[in-house]
Amino acid sequence: MRSVAAEFTKVTSTRIWWVIALVLFGYIAVLAGGLSALFGGVQSGAIGSSMGGGQAPPPAQLPALIYSFASSVGYVFPVLLGALAVTGEFRHQTLTPTFLAVPRRGRVLAAKLTTLFGFGAVLGVVALLASVGVGALVMGTFGVDPVLGESDTWALIGRSVLAMALWAAVGVGLGVLVPNQVATIVIVLAFTQFIEPLLRLASTFTDATAGIGRFLPGAASDALVGASFFSIAAPGASVLEWWQGGLVLLAYAVVLTVIGYLVTWRRDVT
Template sequence: MTVRALAAEFQKTLTTRMWWLLAILLVVYVGLLAGGLGAFLAWAIANPEQAARAGGGQPPITPGIDLPPLIYSFATSIGYVFPVLLGALAVTGEFRHRTLTPTFLATPKRGVVLTGKLASQLVVGAVFGVLGFAASVGAGAAALSAFGVDPTLDATDTWAMVGRGILAMALWGAIGVGLGAVVPNQVAAIVIVIAFTQFVEPMLRLVSSLSDVTAEIGKYLPGAASDALVGASIYSMAAIGQSASLEWWQGGLVLAGYAALLTVIGGATTWRRDVT
């Protein structure tokens, strides 16, 4: 990878409206969910009897659960779809708008172009992570404080989780690039991202929590690996039975492995084909 190729990829991303539109959607989406659910669960903790009656005798949250990390992790557990989409669009947009030909003429080594896209989306994904956590921590901490729940903003564990979350978002951006290289059709890539992240994987994670055997398999799903890296996830509240989890560093390696595998497959197949 050359500095010129990397700079070109940053320019392609930052000179379009898509990155800041997705960034705004990320902040609004995560902020509303973190603030809304944070307020509801903090109210449930402050008013356990009323919450139990409202829930048919069952409290909406397990007593003693560490609430702030769950609320703050909305930035990754829900918001990771945005860097994936942007990473995929960074590749598929070249095919759709037929700009890949001049790109390859300017940089004939295709591997350099793909590496530049990967590196640039790692950085942009990290920026999305900063924005996402600014929204989730800001809205979530305000909601928790309003109902007397300690937001734990002075705890090192909180900021360590935020740092791991930013790394996770960066890796999701790289996964998007790999997916775009494997599936160059933009519409198909968008459908795959939305369907898998919003429907398929959540269902797989829910079903995998039903037994020890499937839970061991389910923890290697990309979303589960991301949550393990971060160290908290709202999905842990939805697990029916077993809830196996990797160590944070193992989750990071699995997530990086998905990015590397998809990029290698895309680079060895679609990326080598003739461009018309």
């Protein structure tokens, strides 16, 4: 517990966590509000639709789609926070006094995972305040029921928080495996914004690749949450059950962390 408290202090003693939270909130709020207005206006007739009828989500699916932006779009932020929490220690050599105070490096890593898992959940709440708060308000303006009284909606919200927490753990594992901060940031942005979306789209072309594509981390996260904007872009994509998606995402975090522990975490840091 003392190690967890120390890791919590490390994160909160810098500005990066609340800067990421503010950017995340603004980013999701703009996306959720803009697309809620677009789809809500099309469905209410206030906006003329230039899209194919099959491309616009039906009113019953629109709230879940908008609320899922918190994780399906915002997941890159907890990954970055988790990775920066580790790579920053290598960059500034703060691991040296940490390992002198707590020689058991496995305990330090477990404390860091626990702490960042919690901060990932906090970022999940922030993202949901944007997607649910702004999205429900805008959808209500256009006469679309935000279905906030449905248990399925709150189950999706809870799974979104869990997904964001797991993404932060994935970021920790990546930071341990690739301790160079610049390289880690490049890997996160390149994979989440370009490589994986292309792989997921390409995996829908054949049945053989569809079964593989659903095990990609982003696809597993969307399966855990239960909704995603990707379902419109690639409606034929194969998906896992929500609990299977959670286990796959957890497996990514565990595998990255274990390999990083064996490869880099046990090395001399000074």
